[in-house]
Amino acid sequence: MNPRDLVMVFSSLASMAAGVFLPQLADPLAAMPRLILIFMLYMSFLAVGVEELRQETRTMAVPLCLLTIYRLALLPILCLAVFRLIMPQFALGAFLLGASPVGVMAAVFSLMLRANTALILVANIATSLLLPLSLPAMLSLTDSALRMLGLTPLSLPPHLELGHMGLSLAVTILLPFAAAHLTRTYWNKLRHTLLRQQFPLLTVAIAVSNISIFSNYGDLLRQSPSFIFQALGAACLLCVLMTLAALPVTRHMTRQTRLAFLISFGVINNVLLMIVCMEFFSATEALMAAAYLVPLYILLFYYRLCSREPAHT
Secondary structure: OOHHHHHHHHHHHHHHHHHHHOHHHHHHHOOHHHHHHHHHHHHHHHOOOHHHHHHHHHHOHHHHHHHHHHHHHHHHHHHHHHHHHHOHHHHHHHHHHHOOOEOOHHHHHHHHHOOOHHHHHHHHHHHHHHHHHHHHHHHHHHHHHHHHOOOOOOOOOOOOOHHHHHHHHHHHHHHHHHHHHHHHHHOHHHHHHHHHOHHHHHHHHHHHHHHHHHHOOHHHHHHOHHHHHHHHHHHHHHHHHHHHHHHHHOOOOOHHHHHHHHHHHHOEOHHHHHHHHHHHOOHHHHHHHHHOHHHHHHHHHHHHHHHOOOOOO
8 A cells, every 4th residue: 555545545534524523724715625626627737738638639539539428428327327216316416426527636546556647637638628518518418308208307406507607617627727838838847846746735735625615514514414424425326336337448458548447437526516516506416526535535545456467377
């Protein structure tokens, strides 16, 4: 077990608990979740520039297209169908998280496990940049299809404006993408310095973000602890479902590409979706997205097992 694994998991879980039980810590951090998300996206976009993105996209077009279609279109439908049967209260949250882009921490996990990091970096950028279009489209198309088939539609809030949501996502994602491009172009020394310190910077950013996020729901969680256990159970089920969904796709892939797909299916940008849920959906979806942080970091231990070379006999 790598010491970094333990640092990452312990700091994440401890900061969640601090947000719930020490809400006074979060008073100065009220605006932090979105700002930290922008910083984390900025850090992930620093690694690959526009020209490299084009080149890598051409080089790995087939696995990238496959990964993008699964992540943004097919996986949310699968998650919705399973959760409507097992935990219908969290079906919309499962759909939203299933449609989320590859997470910022996926590249960090990949470097730690020696997976196909180039594929993960490109997939992170591609799925993130497509999200302002793909998520509103998937919500609209899925809801319309369910109505046409005579099935129960998505439980969308009556005040939800998909165009407004898409614009909010576009600003949140395109701003750090533009800032990273400028950094790569004009301040390359700063870029290399930030990338060398990527692990501690992201670990601290996640801890601060967790404190702020969980403090918003501290009163609810202390008054109704069963609700967080339900949300945590739903998040763990979703994590298992998305991990299992990756296995048939990766059956005949090389070890590095297989690991990249496994990481990209499980390590999602739940913080981005949590902010979307806080702004446009209900506390049920937001808490499920926040609770996904628990299985997300525990996944690192599973990926460690998957990354071991098979024993030669």
